[in-house]
Structures are given as structure tokens and as C-alpha cells.
Amino acid sequence: MLQLKDITKTYTTGEFTQVALNNVNLSFRKNEFVAILGPSGSGKTTCLNVIGGLDHYDSGDLIINGKSTKFFKNPEWDAYRNNSIGFIFQSYNLITHLSIIDNVEMGMTLSGVSAKLKHQKALEALERVGLKEHIHKKPNQLSGGQMQRVAIARALANNPDIILADEPTGALDTATSEQIMELIEEIAQDKLVIMVTHNAELAERYADRIVKFKDGHVVDDSNPYGSVINEFGYKLKKTSMSFSTALKLSGKNISKKMWRTILTAFASSIGIIGIALILSLSSGFQKQIDKFQRDALSEFPIIISQSAMNMDEESINKMRNNSLANQKEYTNEKKVFLYDPAETSIAHTNIFTEDYLDYIKAIDPSICNNIGYTRLVGMNLLRKINGEIKPVSMAIGINVASGGEMDMQTMSASMTNMTSMNGIGLTSYPETLGKSSESYLEKNYDLLAGSYPSDETGLVLVVDNQNRVDYNVLKNLGFTVDNVDSIDFEEIVGTELKLITNDDYYTETELGSFIPGNNYDTMYESKDSITLKITGIIRLKSSVSLGVLGNGIAYSDKLVQRITNNANKSEIVMAQREADYNVMTMEQLDEASKSAFLTYLGGNPTPFMIFLYPSSFEAKDAVLNYLNAYNIGKAEKDTIIYTDLASTITKMTSGIMNAITLVLIAFAAISLIVSLIMIGIITYISVLERTKEIGVLRALGARKKDISRVFNAETFIIGSCSGFLGITIAYLLTIPANIIIENMTDLPNVAQLNPLHALALVVISVILTLIGGTIPAKMAAKKDPVEALRTE
Incomplete structure (x- = not known):
């Protein structure tokens, strides 16, 4: 038989094919049936391997219709095998996991024949060899003769120029051999058939021409031809395998190893399951946190206070320039810089100008529903109790029920508490902006008795969820609380108070000081006094997590504004403006104390604090942008700084949750690395199992990249199955996880798998498996097709 090194040149010209063997030229007509004989039992490589392996051996030129192949590249050899050569193998070399019609179609698939046409040609080829009724069977369901007929049909289907038959009857019995021959x-009636055989009798019986070889030399040629004329213009049609074809090949191969594939996919999905569960719990808990924050923190106002605050220069610059609000500058220096925080800290005091107050009032109601003010203005109150008129009191600014009369010390403590926000206990309820049908009280507080206030003269009593209130609140209003543990609603609702003007309430002494008067009847009946009435009792709604009103008496800011308007030109206020001492106690006052006392008397209408209530948690950012916009271009002393407690709490909780999630994902990701290695091993095993298939595909004209694509398709299928299996199992596991969590924490549906997370994890699974299978796939592509065909 022939060795590869024996083939030096082959020429295909018109109706002739010429093979040069050690410079001995042999010419064949295209319709000749030629048998090439060698010594029986020599065991050397057959002529089949010449065509299958020419791209691996430097054995001279192959001239195809006048075109030299000296500089052919691998894809061109692949195209030549596909376009011009049809192989009939001794051992059939059918792809066992494909049906026989798929086997026959494979060569045409590689040459780009349409699905409809290749199916039609495959049926014609199978009908020609008598197997049309077996088209859906697998090779292992056929006899040896039938499998050889499939191999012949495959060789014919793509209409090649030459049919190469390597011992086509070597594995068949005598009767079947005669049928195949x-x-x-x-076939030799319209094709050049070159058959390599040891069987001289078979050659003598069927061949038109017999070329005999011995020790690599031609020893006899039964019908030699003369020289041939070269023709030019021969063109090769490039071969290719689509990814869908590669998926089909790999899918059918995988289906034969279903349980191994399922176990591999499950093992690979463990990391995906772990990460999916972590993300489900993380996103679920984050949603619960966000919901709680929206419920609880949506009522957290943005606070703007006149009190001094220590802030670093960077924070002030952020508020002065909105463009810097979300930016931080980082240094690239390899040094640690030392600084004294005291030197960079600035004690800043907000100055509420009329311009700024008007700017706040002009805020868009769609982003800010309510505005509240805290004005530390005292109230001169009287109440008729059992026919006797007595002075009473209630908290101002914040509820300080146990303090009795609001003196300077109590007022100072109130400011401290409000500034630090140790408790939200405002006495003035926010004003509703825009055309909302519901007031702030109606939206956030249930009415237990009476009615909501209809104007600024209406007061409400705020109680806690157990209808409790500090006894001092009612005691200071003149109610009898000794030896009493409760008071009926109707005894409180409808209670009237008289708000007395400064001029009626304070009397100037001969020494020029002012003292509260004691002629309460006259004050009470004065035409300038204002009647206030407790219209209702309210309680925070169960759906609202955080209330801003303290338990006690709450009133409208409009009432306080009315007080300041009346008090602005009162005698005590005008006297205090001119004096540098307390006009009541005659003690010297510094500027801060004088301003505070003047505010208490109603001589300063500027609010001490402003509270902005965003319309929603999401609208808070728009409110902050609005506040920042005021500071753009302002001098440092004119900058207004605010406090956003909700943002601080949100960033802290989300940061903790993100850190926990990242740590857990890092641990779960280790299993993904193990999966990647395992996929590489499984793909390598598949390469070893499908080595002969690689040789068959290469003989049919598949390129190296097509072989690589086949195994990439296999890893793609495994990766997709792994991803979807992992996501499915993780989703199912969220059901018992939610039941357990709800029983332990009363939080329903915490574990929620985000569809985007699920999709991302499937993509990650596919990418990792493709990476894991890359090296084995490249190894498969580099396999020698001749060696691959020899593999059993």
C-alpha cells in the first residue's frame, strides 16, 4: 500500500487525474474505476490518508486544475477535501450520535448547502444506496453492509470529483462485499473511483485499471495514459460550520450521556445556587430595609437651623457648589498627610434672611409636601377653671411638659434637644403646600375625638399608641391630675384658652422693668385676646413609623406668626430692643441672650428652625438639589447648611448590607472556580471520547476552528444548563427560606431573586464554562486528522 511520502504530485485536469508517485506519473480518467494494489499485509498507510493528511506533510505540490497547492493554507486544504474528495472508509467512520441522514448531510452542511437542498440530496443519496427507509436510525442500529452504504451515500452526497475508497469491503462478508463492489x-460510471485494496481478485474483477506497487514503487500499470494538459481557473468553495450546527452535533452527543451531563451541570451550578441565594436574600433584605426607611425616614425632615454647627471646609464647599455634591478628590501621593481638624473645622451659623425664607416658601410642592417652623415664641395663656381665671402654659418649640413655665433655661434646653434630635417632639405641626386635599395631621394622625383644626386657633392633643400623655401636659393646662389615672376625651375636647397680648399681659413698673400682671379677669375679657380651643385628640397612624409631633399640645405655625405680628410693636418688645439688659429681671445680657429673650417675647419673627418634608423618599434628592442651588456663588457666611439625617442612616445601612453581600459572594465564588476546572476536565474527556469524530469531520472538510467550535458549543450547552439549573434550584430554595425567615422575623417574602441577577448569573455560568473548555477545545482543533481516524 502507499505511504504518504510516496505521493509527490497529483494533477486534476479536465477529465483526467494524474498522480505522481516517486516521479512515476499515473493518469486516470474521471469515470475510471482504478484499483491501486500493494503487497498484501504490508500494513502501510493507504491512499485515503494521502488526501486526509496532505496538510500535515510536506510531500510536494498537488496541482488541481492547473492551480498549485504549494502555498495552500489549512482552510484551503479543508475546502479541497470537502469540494473534491468523497471518502469511503474501511471502518465506516460514522458519527454514532447522529442519525444516518445527519451523517450524510454533514459534508454538505460544511459546504454551506441550504437545509432544504441538503436534505433532498441526502435522501437521494440514501435512496441510491437502498437505505431511504432507515433515515432516522442511528449507525449502531444498522448492519456492517448498511453502515458502509451510509458511508458511500455520504461520499456521494456532496458531488465530489473523486471517490477514495480504502478497503471498502475489508470489514464485510463475501456476499455483502459483492453488493458494495x-x-x-x-458509481464509477460518472465518478473517478480510486480504491486501495490488498485483494487482487477483487481488483481484477471490478477495476478498469490496476496500478500495482511494491516497496513504494510502481511495478505495473494495466492501462497507462500519456501526458495531460493543465487547465486553470479552478476555484475552491470555502467550508464553514455554523454555531447552530456545532450546537446540534454537541447536543446529540450530550444526549447520549444524559446523566453525566446532568450531574456535571448540577455540580457546576452549586456556585451559581450559592450566589443566587445570597443575592436573593441580600436584595430581599435590602428591599425590607428600603421599605422601612421609606416608611420611617420619609417622615424625617430636612432640618435647617440657626444654631452654630462645626463642619469641615470640604462639606461646606459641597453645599455651596451643587456640582461637587457627589464628587471626592483623591490624591496619588505616597504619603500620609497630617492635619489638625480644629484648623479645618468651621463654626458656621446659618443666617435666615427674608430672601432665603421667601426662597424656601417657593419650593415646588410636588417635591416637598409640607414645611414646618420652630419659633421659640412664648405664649401668654389664661384659662377659666370652675369660674376662676388662671394662667396656664404649654410647651413651645418642643414639648417640655415637666418644665412648667418656659423660662430661659428651659428654652435653652429645648434648643439643645432640637439641635441634637435626641427626640422629635415638635409642638408646631407642618403646613401643607400646594393643593393637597389632606393636611399633614390628616395624613399622618388618626382622629380619636373631636375634629382636626380648621384654622390657626385650633389646638390638638397628641397621645401615644396607648393614649398616654405626660401628666404635666394637662397639669400645666389646669386639669386636675392628682390621684387620677385617666381623663375622658370629652373633658379635654372643647377646652378653651385665651391668648393674651404682651401689652395686656405685662405691666411696666416705676423702675422701668416689666412684670406679668395679675388682673386676669381684665386680660381674659380684653378685645385683643384670642380664643384658642382644643378641637381634637389625635394619635400617630399605625402605618406611620415615625411622628414628628411630641405628645402634648400641638398648634399651627400660623398661630405663632399671629403672635409675633401682635407682639412686634408691644411696649415690652420695644423696650427690650433698646436695652442691653433683661427688662424683666434687669440682668445684663450679651447679644445672644438678648436675641433669644427678644424672640421669646415675640419680637423676632425669624424661625429658629425650618423643617422640609419631601413628598416621597425619592423626592428627597430633588429637595436637596434645590437647597444646594441657593448656595451656588454665595459667600461662606451667607451659605445655608442643612442636616439630612435620613441620608446618613441610609448610607450606613446600605453600606453594611453591601459589605456583607460581597463577603458572602466571595466565599461562594470559590465553588465557581472549582466548576471552571471541572468543566475543563469534562471537556478534555469529551475530546478523548470524540477523537474519531474529529478525524471524520476534518476528512469531510471541517476547519480547525470548526472543531474548536464543536467543543465550545458543548461547553456552552453545559454552561447554559448549569446556569438555568442553578437559578431554578435557587428559586425553589427561596420558598422554604422565606417560610423560615418569616417564622423567625415576621418579615414576609424576604428572599427574592432579581430577574436581572438571574440572567447575569446564567451569563456568568456560560462564560466560565467557555473559559474552562477553551484549552481542551484548542487541543481538539490541533489533533492530526489521520491519527484521529486511527483512534478506536
């Missing part, structure tokens, strides 16, 4: 003889 008769079929090959029929």
Missing part, C-alpha cells in the same frame, strides 16, 4: 462499480 457492485454499488461502487455503478
Whole structure:
């Protein structure tokens, strides 16, 4: 038989094919059936391997219709095998996991024949070899003769120029051999058939021409031809395998190893399951946190206070320039810089100008529903109790029920408490902006008795969830609380108070000081006094997590504004403006104390604090942008700084949750690395199992990249199955996880798998498996097709 090194040149010209063997030229007509004989039992490589392996051996030129192949590249050899050569192998070399019609179609698939046409040609080829009724069977369901007929049909289907038959009857019995030889003889009527055989009798019986070899030399040629004329213009049609074809090949191969594939996919999905569960719990808990924050923190106002605050220069610059609000500058220096925080800290005091107050009032109601003010203005109150008129009091600014009369010390403590926000206990309820049908009280507080206030003269009593209130609140209003543990609603609702003007309430002494008067009847009946009434009792709604009103008496800011308007030109206020001492106690006052006392008397209408209530948690950012916009271009002393407690709490909780999630994902990701290695091993095993298939595909004209694509398709299928399996299992596991969590924490549906997370994890699974299978796939592509075909 022939060795690869024996083939030096082959020429295909018109109706002739010429093979040069050690410079001995042999010419064949295209319709000749030629048998090439060698010593029986030599065990050397057959002529089949010449065509299958020419791209691996430097054995001279192959001239195809006048075109030299000296500089052919691998894809061109692949195209030549596909376009011009049809192989009939001794051992059939059918792809066992494909049906026989898929086997026959494979060569045409590689040459780009349409699905409809290749199916039609495959049926015609199978009908020609008598197997049309077996088209859906697998090779292992056929006899040896039938499998050889499939191999012949595959060789014919793509209409090649030459049919190469390597011992086509070597594995068949005598009767079947004769049937196959008769079929090959029929094919030789319109094709050049070159058959390599040891069987001289078979060659003598069927061949038109017999070329005999011995020790690599031609020893006999039964019908030699003369020289041939070269023709030019021969073109090759490039071969290719689509990814869908590669998926089909790999899918059918995988289906034969279903349980191994399922176990591999499950093992690979463990990391995906872990990460999916972590993300489900993380996103679920984050949603619960966000919901709680929206419920609880949506009522957290943005606070703007006149009190001094220590802030670093960077924070002030952020508020002065909105463009810097979300930016931080980082240094690239390899040094640690030392600084004294005291030197960079600035004691800043907000100055509320009329311009700024008007700017706040002009805020868009769609982003800010309510505005509240805290004005530390005292109230001169009287109440008729059992026919006797007595002075009473209630908290101002914040509820300080146990303090009795609001003196300077109590007022100072109130400011401290409000500034630090140790408790939200405002006495003035926010004003509703825009055309909302519901007031702030109606939206956030249930009415237990009476009615909501209809104007600024209406007061409400705020109680806690157990209807409790500090006894001092009612005691200071003149109610009898000794030896009493409760008071009926109707005894409180409808209670009237008289708000007395400064001029009626304070009397100037001969020494020029002012003292509260004691003629309460006259004050009470004065035409300038204002009647206040407790219209209702309210309680925070169960759906609202945080209330801003303290338990006690709450009133409208409009009432305080009315007080300041009346008090602005009162005698005590005008006297205090001119004096540098307390006009009541005659003690010297510094500027801060004088301003505070003047505010208490109603001589300063500027609010001490402003509270902005965003319309929603999401609208808070728009409110902050609005506040920042005021500071753009302002001098440092004119900058207004605010406090956003909700943002601070949100960033802290989300940061903790993100850190926990990242740590857990890092641990779960280790299993993904293990999966990647395992996929590489499984793909390598598949390469070893499918080595002969690689040789068959290469002989049919598949390129190296097509072989690589076949195994990439296999890892793609495994990766996709792994991803979807992992996501499915993780989703199912969220059901018992939610039941357990709800029983332990009363939080329903915490574990929620985000569809985007699920999709991302499937993509990650596919990418990792493709990476894991890359090296084995490249190894498969580099396999020698001749060696691959020899593999059993």
C-alpha cells in the first residue's frame, strides 16, 4: 500500500487525474474505476490518508486544475477535501450520535448547502444506496453492509470529483462485499473511483485499471495514459460550520450521556445556587430595609437651623457648589498627610434672611409636601377653671411638659434637644403646600375625638399608641391630675384658652422693668385676646413609623406668626430692643441672650428652625438639589447648611448590607472556580471520547476552528444548563427560606431573586464554562486528522 511520502504530485485536469508517485506519473480518467494494489499485509498507510493528511506533510505540490497547492493554507486544504474528495472508509467512520441522514448531510452542511437542498440530496443519496427507509436510525442500529452504504451515500452526497475508497469491503462478508463492489462499480460510471485494496481478485474483477506497487514503487500499470494538459481557473468553495450546527452535533452527543451531563451541570451550578441565594436574600433584605426607611425616614425632615454647627471646609464647599455634591478628590501621593481638624473645622451659623425664607416658601410642592417652623415664641395663656381665671402654659418649640413655665433655661434646653434630635417632639405641626386635599395631621394622625383644626386657633392633643400623655401636659393646662389615672376625651375636647397680648399681659413698673400682671379677669375679657380651643385628640397612624409631633399640645405655625405680628410693636418688645439688659429681671445680657429673650417675647419673627418634608423618599434628592442651588456663588457666611439625617442612616445601612453581600459572594465564588476546572476536565474527556469524530469531520472538510467550535458549543450547552439549573434550584430554595425567615422575623417574602441577577448569573455560568473548555477545545482543533481516524 502507499505511504504518504510516496505521493509527490497529483494533477486534476479536465477529465483526467494524474498522480505522481516517486516521479512515476499515473493518469486516470474521471469515470475510471482504478484499483491501486500493494503487497498484501504490508500494513502501510493507504491512499485515503494521502488526501486526509496532505496538510500535515510536506510531500510536494498537488496541482488541481492547473492551480498549485504549494502555498495552500489549512482552510484551503479543508475546502479541497470537502469540494473534491468523497471518502469511503474501511471502518465506516460514522458519527454514532447522529442519525444516518445527519451523517450524510454533514459534508454538505460544511459546504454551506441550504437545509432544504441538503436534505433532498441526502435522501437521494440514501435512496441510491437502498437505505431511504432507515433515515432516522442511528449507525449502531444498522448492519456492517448498511453502515458502509451510509458511508458511500455520504461520499456521494456532496458531488465530489473523486471517490477514495480504502478497503471498502475489508470489514464485510463475501456476499455483502459483492453488493458494495457492485454499488461502487455503478458509481464509477460518472465518478473517478480510486480504491486501495490488498485483494487482487477483487481488483481484477471490478477495476478498469490496476496500478500495482511494491516497496513504494510502481511495478505495473494495466492501462497507462500519456501526458495531460493543465487547465486553470479552478476555484475552491470555502467550508464553514455554523454555531447552530456545532450546537446540534454537541447536543446529540450530550444526549447520549444524559446523566453525566446532568450531574456535571448540577455540580457546576452549586456556585451559581450559592450566589443566587445570597443575592436573593441580600436584595430581599435590602428591599425590607428600603421599605422601612421609606416608611420611617420619609417622615424625617430636612432640618435647617440657626444654631452654630462645626463642619469641615470640604462639606461646606459641597453645599455651596451643587456640582461637587457627589464628587471626592483623591490624591496619588505616597504619603500620609497630617492635619489638625480644629484648623479645618468651621463654626458656621446659618443666617435666615427674608430672601432665603421667601426662597424656601417657593419650593415646588410636588417635591416637598409640607414645611414646618420652630419659633421659640412664648405664649401668654389664661384659662377659666370652675369660674376662676388662671394662667396656664404649654410647651413651645418642643414639648417640655415637666418644665412648667418656659423660662430661659428651659428654652435653652429645648434648643439643645432640637439641635441634637435626641427626640422629635415638635409642638408646631407642618403646613401643607400646594393643593393637597389632606393636611399633614390628616395624613399622618388618626382622629380619636373631636375634629382636626380648621384654622390657626385650633389646638390638638397628641397621645401615644396607648393614649398616654405626660401628666404635666394637662397639669400645666389646669386639669386636675392628682390621684387620677385617666381623663375622658370629652373633658379635654372643647377646652378653651385665651391668648393674651404682651401689652395686656405685662405691666411696666416705676423702675422701668416689666412684670406679668395679675388682673386676669381684665386680660381674659380684653378685645385683643384670642380664643384658642382644643378641637381634637389625635394619635400617630399605625402605618406611620415615625411622628414628628411630641405628645402634648400641638398648634399651627400660623398661630405663632399671629403672635409675633401682635407682639412686634408691644411696649415690652420695644423696650427690650433698646436695652442691653433683661427688662424683666434687669440682668445684663450679651447679644445672644438678648436675641433669644427678644424672640421669646415675640419680637423676632425669624424661625429658629425650618423643617422640609419631601413628598416621597425619592423626592428627597430633588429637595436637596434645590437647597444646594441657593448656595451656588454665595459667600461662606451667607451659605445655608442643612442636616439630612435620613441620608446618613441610609448610607450606613446600605453600606453594611453591601459589605456583607460581597463577603458572602466571595466565599461562594470559590465553588465557581472549582466548576471552571471541572468543566475543563469534562471537556478534555469529551475530546478523548470524540477523537474519531474529529478525524471524520476534518476528512469531510471541517476547519480547525470548526472543531474548536464543536467543543465550545458543548461547553456552552453545559454552561447554559448549569446556569438555568442553578437559578431554578435557587428559586425553589427561596420558598422554604422565606417560610423560615418569616417564622423567625415576621418579615414576609424576604428572599427574592432579581430577574436581572438571574440572567447575569446564567451569563456568568456560560462564560466560565467557555473559559474552562477553551484549552481542551484548542487541543481538539490541533489533533492530526489521520491519527484521529486511527483512534478506536
